[in-house]
Amino acid sequence: FPAVTPRLQRDRSLFWSLICAVCDRPVSPTRKDFFQQSSRMPPTPATKLFHISAGLPHRSGGGERERGGGAMVEAGHGHTQTWTTRRGSNPRLEPDPVIEIPPTPPGEARGNGGAGKYAAAASFLSLFCPTSSAAAAASFSPTVTTALTIAAWYLSNIGVLLLNKYLLSIYGYRYPIFLTMLHMVSCSLYSLAAVHWLGLVPLQHISSRRQLLKIAALSVIFCFSVVCGNTSLRYIPVSFNQAVGATTPFFTAVFAFLLTCRREHPLVYLALLPVVLGIVLASNSEPLFHLFGFLVCVGSTAGRALKSVVQGILLTSEAERLNSMNLLMYMAPIAAAILLPVSLYVEGNVAAATLDKARADPNMVLLLLGNATVAYLVNLTNFLVTKHTSALTLQVLGNAKAAVAAVVSVLIFRNPVTVMGITGFAITIMGVVLYSEAKKRSKS
Incomplete structure (x- = not known):
């Protein structure tokens, strides 16, 4: 992900925890394996249009971005493709620091199968209804x-x-x-x-x-x-x-x-x-x-x-x-x-x-x-x-x-x-x- 605001990053982190818990997929702490797998898929025209309209970099093939060099190294291809970001189009993306996404614990650490799902669902629902989340947690006590x-x-x-x-x-x-x-x-x-x-x-x-x-x-x-x-x-x-x-x-x-x-x-x-x-x-x-x-x-x-x-x-x-x-x-x-x-x-x-x-x-x-x-x-x-x-x-x-x-x-x-x-x-x-x-x- 590019640099985002703390609130947006928190929402993405909670949503990611919910998805991984429901799918019951253990994720590596850095999640690079997920991003590398998804980055190998060629971008669709809709994805390019979204990146351009939002002021985000877009690419023609899969790869991993290097944050400091303004270049994207294509994994498995051995060449570099340069790109330029229109920072003036969205000034909120630049000054906010990048917040590390906390790692999702493996299935064993999340409890016996279903406990992690309930915890992730409760934390995600707490954004919209904290009272119901507390009641759900108490009901499983x-x-x-x-x-x-x-x-x-x-x-x-x-x-x-x-x-x-x-x-x-x-x-x-x-x-x-x-x-x-x-x-x-x-x-x-x-x-x-x-x-x-x-x-x-x-x-x-x-x-x-x-x-x-x-x-x-x-x-x-x-x-x-x-x-x-x-x-x-x-x-x-x-x-x-x-x-x-x-x-x-x-x-x-x-x-x-x-x-x-x-x-x-x-x-x-x-x-x-x-x-x-x-x-x-x-x-x-x-x-x-x-x-x-x-x-x-x-x-x-x-x-x-x-x-x-x-x-x-x-x-x-x-x-x-x-x-x-x-x-x-x-x-x-x-x-x-x-x-x-x-x-x-x-x-x-x-x-x-x-x-x-x-x-x-x-x-x-x-x-x-x-x-x-x-x-x-x-x-x-x-x-x-x-x-x-x-x-x-x-x-x-x-x-x-x-x-x-x-x-x-x-x-x-x-x-x-x-x-x-x-x-x-x-x-x-x-x-x-x-x-x-x-x-x-x-x-x-």
Whole structure:
């Protein structure tokens, strides 16, 4: 390029970076190879006319210009062609210094394929819309992505609890088994779409009949846990449900000892005492205590702990181990097939009752579809939070989620609480935190 103004040179540099990034072409620091290749092409009449009208030198063949000598050396031809520039035609070209174009980094330095394209595009678009460029850069930030994933996990977990409570206890849809079956159907369809069509995770196949039987056994425990949890919401408040659910580590330690004979450090068992003490205090002071609701909630908590222990026992080999999304894709259809006949036997002609309610209230269909979709989002965001953080972070977030869900449910449903109940819940959460810390130290 001839001498240009700093602003024009900056625009050309940014445009060059954009073109190279989109084309994914590494460029040498001086870019002479590009100019030499382009200089070998004969100039067109339009190019000559443009050079003459702009006061720029023009040539009849390719070559490289020498800045100080007023001559152009033809590369590969061995002779010199003189030329004269009409400097008076464009005085802005002479006094401004030449600004070196910064080299474009190679493909490896620009990131994994696409990062350099986004950076170059953002820098070029910042000339016209700096705000949108900053927003685009922020949208690719890992911190922002993790924060949004955690927020979605909180919203989906608390949302499905509140929707289940509303449907089963307030709205009058008293079919928890059929509602759980709808959740399983939703998880089957959405998981199939996420794994097969969207490619969210690599597809893992079931390698043997034995592995299928293990997944079926996990599906039975999964059904029992979810049905008990949804049934408990008919009889007890969400806040008390979460207080009982916080005792999962206690049942996990019990089942791990019974099934695998694994002994934990004494400090781990000592940390479980506040967990049990807190739930005893919360149960004794719960104004809306219901014995059957309490028992099925304990069954749901125990089933959740049993599933985690049995899953660690059955799916231990690398060939049989599945990630959570593939495991859900295989477990959910089996669970739905188990729950459908159980629902028809226990709850009667639930399909006809559901259709009657849908005819009376068209919002019924939207409530069920939304509830089933949020139930899948719980599993999806659980997987994404673990992917972006760690299993330990998920456990800590789960402890905080129980407290947040309890507070939100009290604010929405206005169920009465007592000081002793709040104290017992706080002691339980503190015991869970102590248990997690003691277990981490015992492993280290």
